[in-house]
Amino acid sequence: MAEAVVFDMDGVLVESEHLWEEFWAAFAAERGAQWGPEQTKRCQGMSAPEWAAFLTGFAGGGDSPEATERAVVDGMVRALEEGRIDLLPGARAMVADAAACAPIALASSAPRRVIDGVLVHHGIDHHFKVTVSSAEVARGKPSPDVYLAAAERLGVSADSCLAVEDSSNGLRAAAAAGMTVVAIPNPQYPPAADALAAAVFAAADHDAVRRYLLSRLKEGDRA
Incomplete structure (x- = not known):
């Protein structure tokens, strides 16, 4: 037993996996990069420092990984407060x-x-x-x-x-x-x-x- x-x-x-994808994609789009299913699949399961480093490099906007993580996590916290999770x-x-x-x-x-x-x-x-x-x-x-x-x-x-x-x-x-x-x-x-x-x-x-x-x-x- x-x-x-x-x-x-x-x-x-x-139910939140779609929101992580939403915020990753939005972050990338704001910097002129197109996030897709392959990127989401790659990041699922990664720790926040890991996906933040990947997203930072993928988006190419010159942000630090720490700033990238903070922006996405802020979005998730807002989504929670808005009743979306x-x-x-x-x-x-x-x-x-x-x-x-x-x-x-x-x-x-x-x-x-x-x-x-x-x-x-x-x-x-x-x-x-x-x-x-x-x-x-x-x-x-x-x-x-x-x-x-x-x-x-x-x-x-x-x-x-x-x-x-x-x-x-x-x-x-x-x-x-x-x-x-x-x-x-x-x-x-x-x-x-x-x-x-x-x-x-x-x-x-x-x-x-x-x-x-x-x-x-x-x-x-x-x-």
Whole structure:
């Protein structure tokens, strides 16, 4: 039985992947560069310093990576305040029920400002024992660093954790950490077949994922 659950945030708890793409593309367009699906695919899973460096070079506007990151993250924070970052259907119950059975953590590519803002805004921050941004570890996804850090801070082994992910690089990161991977494939940005193959369970329905998580936790009879 699993001892803990580690959730991704963008695309798993909230509908926000399209907003990252929107702000990356807008930043590039303001500097005369055309952002497309290939650039989005490349950046998904990167930490904020990683995608900021890439976007800065791609846009070619002479900005510093720090200024690029600040501009995009400011946009995401405004979007949250404007009610544009919604919890996905069933995400609240999935988090609350998992937390009632075992310690849960968040391992997100989002920067700290966005993580804290989203969790507090939606009133689910109290469920998480640990939250880790990939900006706080050496490498972003698909490297396993953020998942390994989450497990370490929870005080459990990575191979005793369930990890819930939606994207290619997130699925790869969780698998590389040795966690049991559960997929909620993002319909707008579907994961690659090789990444999805790492998942032991996959469903588009959050309630189905909730029930699976509870079945694997030590107190799974609460399902």
